[in-house]
Amino acid sequence: MPSPLGSADVVVIGAGIVGLAHAHEALERGLTVAVVERGDRATGASVRNFGHACGTAQDGDALRYARNARATWARLAEEAGFWHRRTGTVMVARAEDELAVLREFAELRGDEVRPLTAGQVAERIPVGTGVLGGALLPDDLRVDPRAAAHAIARHLAGRGAAFHWTTSAHAIEPGAVHTSRGTLTARTIVLATGHDVDRHYPELAARFGVRRCALRMLRVDAPGGATVEPAVQTGYSLLRYSGYEACPSLPAVRERLTAERPDLIGIGLNLMYTQRPDGTLTIGDTHAYGTTLDPFEDEALDAAVLAETAELLGVDGLTVRERWRGVYASAPEPFLIAEPAEGVRVVSVTSGIGMTTAFGLAPEVLDGLGYPR
Structure with a gap:
């Protein structure tokens, strides 16, 4: 015993x-x-x-x-000695309805959301063509x-x-x-x-x-060795976070993306990325659900994440360093x-x-x- x-x-x-x-x-x-x-x-x-x-x-x-957690993250980073930054999040709008949601969100949240022009987005992060504007969420944090x-x-x-x-x-x-x-x-x-x-x-x-949610994520080289301070999210992210549900224009975003890219909506894409302290980018992610998850990985999921991230960054392709499955409770x-x-x-x-x-x-x-x- x-x-x-x-x-x-x-x-x-x-x-x-x-x-x-x-x-x-x-x-x-x-x-x-x-x-x-x-x-x-x-x-x-x-x-x-x-x-x-x-x-x-x-x-x-x-x-x-989340608001109450911020001070604890900052204190623990100092005491425990890990990398921590109040970098904020840049939301990228590539369609008028996405821009409308971000404007409505700014009206709801005041100083927690700062609207950005297309030029101001480009000053903060590397982006491809077609960006209409965005928003900065200055209070968001990043850690490794x-x-x-x-x-x-x-x-x-x-x-x-x-x-x-x-x-x-x-x-x-x-x-x-x-x-x-x-x-x-x-x-x-x-x-x-x-x-x-x-x-x-x-x-x-x-x-x-309770079910298990499986994600596909990758680590890639930052194009041109770019430094990207904030987290970066897109119109697909608007569909995955509860705060945006109060915005009247959100159904239009969902309807348009479902009609234009049912393949990406079907895999639960949340197109976003963050930069690690070593300069590489963590990109993703897709979502699949089940009580028991199949062990087989579909290469099409990674291909979709890579293609959409490359388009967002305005580059032809990305060099992959790691791939992995994340699993969390849903x-x-x-x-x-x-x-x-x-x-x-x-x-x-x-x-x-x-x-x-x-x-x-x-x-x-x-x-x-x-x-x-």
Whole structure:
């Protein structure tokens, strides 16, 4: 029989960004913390993304979480020593209806959105022909996702959090997590395993409609060695972020893109890119959904992302350095927060915006557990 692993006020299962956010918040409140992670480091959605905290484009709870997360990102970047910038996001409009949405969004959000002329867009980012204008979302953040989660975990370990790497959580019950290395006892357990909610609570996952969303993403050389400070998004992005849904012109964008490019709408394209600290661009992404995902990768998805990104950048082609599949939890509601048993919280960001919202979400979860700030 495995021996006991000890005890903590809060045991977090999952060392992705959502789990780390809860571990950080628990430490901030003076609680003892243990983190259980089946890998020897985070390798899931928390490292396979754009590193883009796209808070301005959210609404409702997501917008509140995102706004509250910004200060924590800045503080952790300084304390844990990872790359972080308030770069903003440049939205590129290549059609009149897209430009109308951005103007309407600026009216709704005030100083959070700054309209740009076509010339002002071109001053900030490399673009091809056909750009009519755009908008700057100045408050959005970027980090290097390949480094941030690992740096935060090291920082939290240095503050006293006990990390149990290469340790699988086999069973959860009130007050205890039974793992492959022994049992951890806890006042509170937070399950933050993203799309793997169904591995422990299949009925809960089914009730919330949790599925897995598969993305196709690539890392390419920046054309001409260009430096691109902000994140860059396009008209396809307008269809994927909840904040734009309040804009009266959005249905026209959806109708036109569906008619003009049903192939790209069908693969769930969110045409965008960010630049990594090494100068390469992370580009993408496509979206496919299922409870269990097929293992076979369709080269047409990468070809579509490459072609559309090259056109956006105004170049003939791009040199690919890496390709990968990202997977995150998806459900009709953007957040899953549930109490399947006494002292147990299941927390999953089911909308692909964990980097954006986790450090604003975790404090409210800890509030709900009765731990004072």
